[in-house]
Amino acid sequence: MPEQEPPPAAPKPRRRQARGERRAAQLLDAAAVVFSRVGYTAASTNAIAREAEVSPGTLYQFFPNKEAIAVELGNRLLEQWRESYGQALSAANLDLPLAELLDAVVDPLLEFNAQNPAFHVLMHGPDAPGQVTAAFEAFHSVVLHRIEEILATYLPEAPKAETTRVTTTTLALFKAGLDLIAAHPDEREEYQEELKKVLFRYLDPMLCEEPPAPGAAAQQPEA
Amino acid sequence: MPEQEPPPAAPKPRRRQARGERRAAQLLDAAAVVFSRVGYTAASTNAIAREAEVSPGTLYQFFPNKEAIAVELGNRLLEQWRESYGQALSAANLDLPLAELLDAVVDPLLEFNAQNPAFHVLMHGPDAPGQVTAAFEAFHSVVLHRIEEILATYLPEAPKAETTRVTTTTLALFKAGLDLIAAHPDEREEYQEELKKVLFRYLDPMLCEEPPAPGAAAQQPEA
DNA sequence: GAAAAACACGAGCGATTGCTCGTGTTTAGC
C-alpha cells in the first residue's frame, strides 16, 4: 500500500530569499488586478504572470497551482482587513446610537471594498475556489456573530432565530449597497447615504434601547 | 469592397419541422439546467447537449453558437415572465396602500425567480454574454421606469434624480432578498417577509400620500 | 417512390488553459 505523507510535516522546506518574497507579493498584486478585471475562472495564470511581468514558470515557483494564488490572496486581503478596519466592529462602538454606529461600521467597510475590488470578487464571485469561499465564510461568520452580539444588546427580547435572521438580512443589505456603489461609481456618496438610510430604517424600529414612548402601540416584535 | 448583407433579410430560410421545434425547446431546457448549475461560462456546450441527450452536432443544428443559446433562453424567460407575472406591475395596483402594493409585486416576482433559477443566473451572472445582458437591461429599465412611475405618485415632491436613486436602491434591495432566499431555501417565507419589511420601512417614511395621521408614524399593517 | 430538405450523429480540429521541465542565472553559506 502507498504510505500517506504526514500532512503536518513541511513537505517543502524550501527557504525563500528576499527576492522571492518580493516576487510572491508582486504576483499576488497582479492576481488581484486580473481577478478583479475578469473574475477567477477567466483569469489565466499566464495573464497573471504577464501582468506581473514574469514568466509562467516563475509563477509556479511560488504557487503550486491557480487555486493557491486565490487562497493566499484571500488570506492577505483578510489580514489587511483585520489590520486596517477590524476595529470598526470592536466593542468600542457598542454604546453609540444607531445612526453613529452605522457610520462607524459602514463607512470603513465600504472604503476597504472600494480600494480592494478583488475582495468583492473573491468573496461573492460564483466561481471562487472552495477553499477561498470557506475562508471567507469563516470571516463572514465572525463578522456575523459580532453584529449579532451588537444587535442582541439592542434588541434583547427577540428570540435567537430572529436575531440571526435580522443579522443575515443586514449583511445582505450591505452587500446590496456594495453592488449598488460598484454599479454607480459616480454617485458613490449618494448611494452610501442611501445604504445607511436603508439600514437605519430597517433596524431602528426594532431596537428598544430605552422603554419606548407609550404613544406607539407595541411595535411589531413580529406577529 | 465587400458588400454588406441585408440584415433584415432572412439569411437562413430554413424551415423547421415539429421534431426540430421540440429539440430546440429541449435544448433550451437543458441549457437552463446547466446554466443554473454552473453559470454561463463554465457550462460547456457538450454538457448541454449531454443533458439534453443529444450529440454536440445536433445542438449546433439549432443554435449557431453558445451565445445564441443564452440569448434565446433569455428571451424565452423574459416572455414567460411577461405572460405570467407582468400584470403584477400593471396599473391596477396603483392605488393600493404600500404594504399591499409590496405584496402584489414582491410575491410573484420571488415566485418566478424560485421556479426559474436560470433567470437569476443570466440576469446577474458576471459572465453572461453582452446581448443577454442588454436584453435584460432593457427589461430591467422597463421595470425600473414602472416602479419609478409608481414611486413618483407616492412621492411627488422629490426631484427626479432622487426618485431614480430610490428606484435603483429598491431594485438592489429586491435583488438582495433574492440572494438571501437562494442562500436559505429552508427559511424562504421568513426571508420573504423580511424583504418586504425592509422595503416597507425604507419606502414608507418617504411617501406623503395623504397628510399623515398625527398619531404614530405610519405603521405597517401587516401582522 | 424518388429527390430534397431537415435532423442526428460523433470523431476530431484549432485555440486556449493550467501547468511542467530542461536549462540557465543569481544568491547564500562556507
Place this chain on the structure above:
DNA sequence: GCTAAACACGAGCAATCGCTCGTGTTTTTC
C-alpha cells in the same frame, strides 16, 4: 571562490473548450 539552493525563463504538453464536417437517417414535397 566554489557549491548548492533558490530564482527565472519560455517552449510546449495534456486536457478541455467551442465548434465543424462528413456521413447516415427521417420527414416533407412532388
